[in-house]
Amino acid sequence: MTWEDDVQSDDAPSTTAKHGNDGDLKRFSRAVTINRDHGELYRFWRDFSNLPAVMDNIISITVLDDNISEWVAKGPGGSAVKWRSIVTEDIEDALIAWRSDDDADVFNEGRITFVPAQGDRGTVVTVVMAYDPPAGFVGRVIAKILQREPEVQLRRDMRRFKQLMETGEIATNVRNPAQLAEEGK
Amino acid sequence: MRALAWHGKHDVRVDTVDDPEIVNPRDAIIKVTSTAICGSDLHLYDGYIPSMKAGDVLGHEFMGEVVDVGPGSNLQKGQRVVVPFTISCGSCFHCGKKQYSACDNGNPADNQDIAEKAYGHPMAGLFGYSHMTGGYSGGQAEYVRVPFSDVGPLVIPDGIDDDKVLFLSDILPTGWMAAENCDIEPGDTVAIWGCGPVGLFAIQSAFLLGAERVIAIDHFPKRLELAAKFGAEIVNFEESKTYEALMEMTGGIGPDAVIDAVGLEAHGFFADNVIDQIKVSTFMGTDRTHAIRQAIIACRKGGRVSMPAVYGGFVDKFPLGALMEKGLTLKTGQTHVQRYLKPLLAAIMEDKIDTTFLISHRMPLEKAPEGYKMFHDEQDQATKIVLKPEMFEARAG
Ligand SMILES: NC(=O)c1ccc[n+]([C@@H]2O[C@H](COP(=O)([O-])OP(=O)(O)OC[C@H]3O[C@@H](n4cnc5c(N)ncnc54)[C@H](O)[C@@H]3O)[C@@H](O)[C@H]2O)c1
C-alpha cells in the first residue's frame, strides 16, 4: 500500500477521495486532536500492551519483542481473530507503522502519526488503516451488524484514546461496575 | 433505589433500579436532596427528543450530599453540592475555553456517534437527557453517579437552603447566559419570549447586565405577573398582537436584543404553528418554532438574537432572509453551566437574584409522575416543581 497521495490535485487526504478507494484493500483514516504532548502520546501507543484499554474489540495484545506482537480480536459470532503484527517503521515521538504477518486471518496494516497541533491544541493524531475485508462483502455486512466494522471501531477507539490521555479515564454511562462487566468492558 | 424512568410519550414511572456505585476514579455518588422538573424534560415527556430508551432515568437539575468518592475526586463525604447538568471533563480544548457544553470527553465514545451523524460533532454528556448526550442516569432519583466530580459540582456552604441554590444546576445559569448572549448596551430594550423559569431568570439577568427595559411575552397570567414583579413590561400574546405591540412600545425601532425562551413546543393558534404541528404529527418535520420566527422578525436592524430554547432537528420556514438582510447576530447553545456557578452563587448570597419565588410545588419523588402531568397541563399555576426524595407522602403539597 502506498501511504502518499498518488494522483491528486488538492490537499485533501487520499482516504477522503471520492473515487479510487475501491481496490481489494479497504482503506480508511481518522484524525483526532489530543490536548497532550506528542511524545507522551507516542510512548503510550508504542507500548502495545496499553492498547486493549482503549480498543474495545481487542481481547489481548502480547508483546513478543520490540517489533512483534500478537493480537487477538473479537470476531463475528463470538469467534476470535488472531494475527501477529510487525512494526515496519518507527520514528520516535512521530510515527509508527505496522502490518500483519502473512498468516493473519485478516490481512491488515496501519500507520499512526503524532504531529504537534497548531496553536496550543496539543497533538494531531492520525491513523490510516487498510484491511482485507473478511469474506468480501458479506463479511463486512456481518461485521457491520455486530458493530465491529473496523471504521466504526477506529473512530470509537480514537475517542477512547483521547479520553484516557486527556482525563485519565474512559467515559461511561453505566451506573455501577456490574453493568460495566455486563457490557464486556 | 427509586428513580423516575421514562417509558414513552406521557409515560413516566417511579421504578426500583440498581444503585449507582463508583465506576471511574473521578466519580462521586450523590444522595439527592432536591431535584426539579425542567421545561427541557417536557420535550422528553412529549416525545420530541430522539434516542430515548424505555427505562432511562430522567432529571438533570439536582443537588445533594456526597456519600462516596473515587480516588480522583476532590469532594469529601458529607459535603453538600449542586451538580451542573453538563458532564464536562475540565481538560479538553473546549473546557479550556470554558465551552463546557461542547466538552469532547463527557459523552461516552459509542454514544458520540449519534450526534456526530446528526450535528457533525458530538456534544458534552448531559444527565438524564437521551442517548445522544450520553445515556447517563439522571437526578430524579435517590442517588446519582456523577462523573468528573472534581471539576463539576459546586460545594454549598452550610446554612443555605436547597431551594435557594438548586437552580444553579441549570435554569439560573441558562437565563444568565441567555442575557449575556444579548451583548446588552446601555439604553437597550430586551424582548423575551416565554416566562417559564428560563425566561424569568433571563429577565432578572438582563436588568443586572444593564438593560434599560425588558419586555416579556407569554399567555399565562400567573407567569406574566411574575415577570412584571421583576420589572418587565408584559405582552400577553393572546390579547395583543406581539409584533405590532413591540414596534409601538419601542418607537418603531424594535427590541435591540431578543431572547427565545420558549423552544420547540411553542403554543398558540398561529398559522405557522398549526402547519408545524401537522408536520410533526405526520413525521414530516420536528420542531414548532413560532417564537424564534417572531423574535427574528421583531428584532431591530443590527440587533442580537439569543436562543437558549432547545431545538432538536430541522425547521421549516426559518426566516434566514430577515436574519441576513437585517444583519442580526444569533447566539445559542446548551449552557456552559460550570462557567457561571461561582459568580451566580455570589449573586444569590448578596440577594441580587431571587430564586425561591419560582417554586410553586414541592413533592416526594414518588409523586414525580403527577408532577410531570401538572407541569405539563397546568403551566399557569405550576411554575416550577421540586421533588424531594426524602419527603414523606403525608407531608406532600
Ligand atoms: N440552553 C439550555 O441549556 C437550556 C436549559 C434549560 C432549558 N432550556 C430550554 O429553555 C426553554 C424554556 O424552558 P422553561 O423551563 O422555561 O420551559 P417552560 O415550558 O416552563 O416555559 C416555556 C414558556 O413559553 C411560553 N410560550 C409558549 N409559546 C409561546 C409563544 N408562542 N410566545 C411566547 N411565549 C410562549 C409558555 O407559555 C411557557 O410559559 C425550553 O425549550 C427548554 O428546553 C434550555
Ligand SMILES: [Zn+2]
Ligand atoms: Zn433543565
Ligand SMILES: [Zn+2]
Ligand atoms: Zn472537556
